[in-house]
Amino acid sequence: MFSTLTLRSYFVITLALLLALPPLLLIAGKAGTPEDLLAAREAVVRYQLTSSEFALADGVDTFCVEFIDTAAETRSDPPQELIQRLNDGRHKVRKGSDCDYNGGYGVVVKGSNSPGLALWVEGVTWKTDTSMVITGRYIRGAENGSGHVYQLEKRGGKWLVIEERLTWVS
Numbered sequence: 001m002f003s004t005l006t007l008r009s010y011f012v013i014t015l016a017l018l019l020a021l022p023p024l025l026l027i028a029g030k031a032g033t034p035e036d037l038l039a040a041r042e043a044v045v046r047y048q049l050t051s052s053e054f055a056l057a058d059g060v061d062t063f064c065v066e067f068i069d070t071a072a073e074t075r076s077d078p079p080q081e082l083i084q085r086l087n088d089g090r091h092k093v094r095k096g097s098d099c100d101y102n103g104g105y106g107v108v109v110k111g112s113n114s115p116g117l118a119l120w121v122e123g124v125t126w127k128t129d130t131s132m133v134i135t136g137r138y139i140r141g142a143e144n145g146s147g148h149v150y151q152l153e154k155r156g157g158k159w160l161v162i163e164e165r166l167t168w169v170s
Contacts, residue, residue: 031126032132036129037124038078040132040134040152040154041067041082041121041124042085042159043152043160043161044161045086047150047161048119048138049063049093049119052138055119060115060116060117060140061092061114062092062094062115062116063086063091063094063116064093064096064098064099064109064118065086065094065096065119065120065121066095066096066097066118066120066121067096068120068123069122071123077095077096077097083095096120101139106142107140107141115140117138117139117140118137118138118140119138120136120139121134122137130155131154133150133151133152134150134152135147135149135167136148143170145169146166146168146169146170147166147169148166148167149164151164151165
């Protein structure tokens with residue numbers, strides 16, 4: 001019914017798929033623990049606090065941190081324990097919900113209208129259980145922000161930003 005050539009073709013295709021499947025499953029199934037995710041997000045925020053020209057600019061009084069789940073299209077505040085750790089005496093860090101975006105004035109702290117800088121930690125892509133990519137952005141005003149991609153690795157039990165790539169500026 002089948003020719004020898006057809007059977008040989010099916011065999012080669014099946015063999016190729018079987019050889020390719022284990023690496024594909026390893027890549028697709030990678031994800032760390034919720035603790036790893038929070039620690040990696042914290043590493044990105046700390047990096048944002050210390051390395052951005054926006055964060056180092058005069059007039060920035062408060063940093064408003066928010067997590068954005070791009071897949072679910074939801075926003076959330078970081079846990080209060082993380083906000084407390086980030087308030088290390090050098091930075092005033094607040095939950096994103098404590099701040100407001102006013103198109104004319106940019107990011108301000110609710111109630112005081114003091115200037116702020118929004119630090120958003122967005123999409124997370126696990127590469128391995130010790131490597132991931134996180135996107136994030138800084139927003140100060142309508143024409144004052146930037147987007148970044150951060151490559152992270154877990155080294156010695158600690159998540160570190162090992163590379164940052166600028167993706168857009170306004």
